[in-house]
Amino acid sequence: MARNQNQGKMSREEAGRMGGEATSKKHNKEFYQEIGKKGGEATANSHDKEFYQEIGKKGGDATAESHDKNFYRDIGRKGGRN
Known part of the structure; x- marks a missing residue:
């Protein structure tokens, strides 16, 4: 650059x-x-528990805005498999 x-x-x-x-x-x-x-x-x-709750909610909201229900269906099917 x-x-x-x-x-x-x-x-x-x-x-x-x-x-x-x-x-x-x-x-x-x-x-x-x-x-x-x-x-x-x-x-x-x-940081305390509330800090982690707040950033978790922000991350969850951001994920929900950028993914549809098929995304959640697919990760639900995968479950805890590695």
């Missing part, structure tokens, strides 16, 4: 993309699992 027109400086988007690409080359799957676990634990320690 070409540099933006801001005096040859990189945009935040460009810097973020480049940083993400460099990080992905430097670290493996276990690194991402570890930081994900730490982030999840930190979130759990700083």
Whole structure:
């Protein structure tokens, strides 16, 4: 991606993309699992039950808006199978 027109400086988007690409080359799957676990634990320690209820409802509402009843029928048939 070409540099933006801001005096040859990189945009935040460009810097973020480049940083993400460099990080992905430097670290493996276990690194991402570890930081994900730490982030999840930190979130759990700083939020209560109502927080999780709220984000669960938002996710459920968003899913309901973007899927029809066939989607729910199909995932219902799959159940807990892996």
